[in-house]
Amino acid sequence: MTKKLLMIDDDPDFVAGIKAILDNAGFEVEVAYNPKEGLHALQTKQYDLLLLDIMMGRGAEGIMIARKLRKDVKLREMPVLIITGMREQIAFLFPGEPIHPRFVEVDELVEKPVEPKMLIEKVNSLILTAETKKAGKK
Amino acid sequence: MTDTISFSQEVSNLLYAAEGEPIKTCIQCGTCSGTCPVAGYMDYTPRQIIAMINQGMKEQVLESNTFWYCASCYHCTVRCPQDINITELMYALKRYSIWKGQHKEGLIGPTFSEAFVKMIVRGGRSFEPILAPSYIFSFGLRELLQEVTNATELLLKGRLPILPARIKRLDNFKRIIGRIIPMGGLE
Numbered sequence: 045m046t047k048k049l050l051m052i053d054d055d056p057d058f059v060a061g062i063k064a065i066l067d068n069a070g071f072e073v074e075v076a077y078n079p080k081e082g083l084h085a086l087q088t089k090q091y092d093l094l095l096l097d098i099m100m101g102r103g104a105e106g107i108m109i110a111r112k113l114r115k116d117v118k119l120r121e122m123p124v125l126i127i128t129g130m131r132e133q134i135a136f137l138f139p140g141e142p143i144h145p146r147f148v149e150v151d152e153l154v155e156k157p158v159e160p161k162m163l164i165e166k167v168n169s170l171i172l173t174a175e176t177k178k179a180g181k182k
Numbered sequence: 183m184t185d186t187i188s189f190s191q192e193v194s195n196l197l198y199a200a201e202g203e204p205i206k207t208c209i210q211c212g213t214c215s216g217t218c219p220v221a222g223y224m225d226y227t228p229r230q231i232i233a234m235i236n237q238g239m240k241e242q243v244l245e246s247n248t249f250w251y252c253a254s255c256y257h258c259t260v261r262c263p264q265d266i267n268i269t270e271l272m273y274a275l276k277r278y279s280i281w282k283g284q285h286k287e288g289l290i291g292p293t294f295s296e297a298f299v300k301m302i303v304r305g306g307r308s309f310e311p312i313l314a315p316s317y318i319f320s321f322g323l324r325e326l327l328q329e330v331t332n333a334t335e336l337l338l339k340g341r342l343p344i345l346p347a348r349i350k351r352l353d354n355f356k357r358i359i360g361r362i363i364p365m366g367g368l369e
Contacts, residue, residue: 054195056186077187078195098364099281101196107364133281134363 046072047171048090052082052109053097053127058156062095062127065160071167079105083112086119092171098128110151121178123170129156189238196274197267205271207264208232214258214268224248228258228268231275244284249275250291290317303359306349310342 049071053059059075066073074091076082079100086094086109094113098106106126113119152166187195194203208229215227225246226234234243252272259269276295279285285292297316301309311333318329336342349355 054192056192060186077191103277104363129281130364132283 046070047092048072048074049093049095049167050074050076050082050085050089050091051095052076052079052100052106053095054078054100055097058129062158062163065163066167069164069167079109083109086113091122092174093167094122094124095167096124096126098126098130099133104130121174123174124151125166125170126151126153127156127158128153131155189240189243190235193235193271193274193278196278197270204264204266205232205235208236208266209264211263213261213263217257217261219255219257220251220253224251228272232266232268232271243275244279244282245286247286247289247291248272249279250285250289288320290320293317303356305346306352306355307347309346311344312346 049066051059051062051073053062053075054077056077059077063073063075074085074089076085085091096106096109098104100106106128110124110126113122113124152170154163154166190203190205194205197204210229210233212227212229214232215221215229218224218228221227226242226248228248231243231246231248249272252269254269254272256269259267262268276291280292280295293316294313297313298308301307301312314329314333318326321329333342337344
């Protein structure tokens with residue numbers, strides 16, 4: 045069965061690149077170009093993994109989505125891969141300091157630019173750990 | 183290939199609570215340009231910028247100084263017959279150009295914003311003597327001297343602090359910032 049992924053990112057060029065990589069790897073990728081649409085899609089449809097950008101809309105709106113996911117009982121279990129270029133986007137603020145993730149229970153953080161091989165590996169491992177966790181609960 | 187989105191859609195996505203594409207509803211009446219107090223100093227007037235966004239002229243829009251000159255007086259937003267939030271649009275363009283690292287050279291706006299945000303994050307308050315160098319050298323000699331005399335007079339009257347003011351409980355404030363921007367080694 046093909047895995048369904050949702051990608052929320054506002055940069056069309058970046059989305060095109062990542063989508064091409066994941067399409068070739070045999071995933072089914074849906075894209076939402078703004079956080080609002082993305083959240084709506086998450087609440088109405090079922091996905092195996094979420095690819096999330098941080099800097100969208102009015103600022104760090106990706107974080108707001110992550111926080112909402114964490115509070116949602118149904119969506120809490122979904123693995124999230126955060127892909128962000130925020131270090132470059134607001135580099136002047138905290139030079140050299142780490143981004144602190146942990147906004148959702150199951151997540152991983154990758155910084156732009158993304159290595160295709162590593163991306164696919166991470167996506168696969170995240171889906172796998174989420175599935176084994178689910179199976180263990182049942 | 184995937185179907186991508188247009189520049190106007192991209193900009194709309196940056197607007198607060200944007201439903202669809204508000205910019206597309208522009209009727210080019212020119213009320214915003216007529217109202218704008220700084221339109222005379224802009225490369226393109228607000229009306230022209232909206233038309234250019236709708237035409238997808240991304241490079242020219244990002245190269246212009248229009249959105250950096252916006253004084254945020256909100257007069258255009260109030261008067262717009264189509265209820266387009268033009269001031270918000272200007273902010274969106276500022277964000278966009280800073281995130282992409284694409285803006286016109288020699289502008290005060292980006293460096294000033296950077297210096298200001300840095301200062302607030304570090305000390306919690308604005309301190310003019312440090313803020314001034316971010317823009318003061320872009321003036322001509324006469325304006326520079328004018329600024330310096332103004333500053334000296336203010337200083338003598340006790341209107342300009344010599345030492346930066348600190349706020350109480352700076353740590354708490356920094357924690358708040360850390361929650362908004364997920365950077366800064368917070369745990």
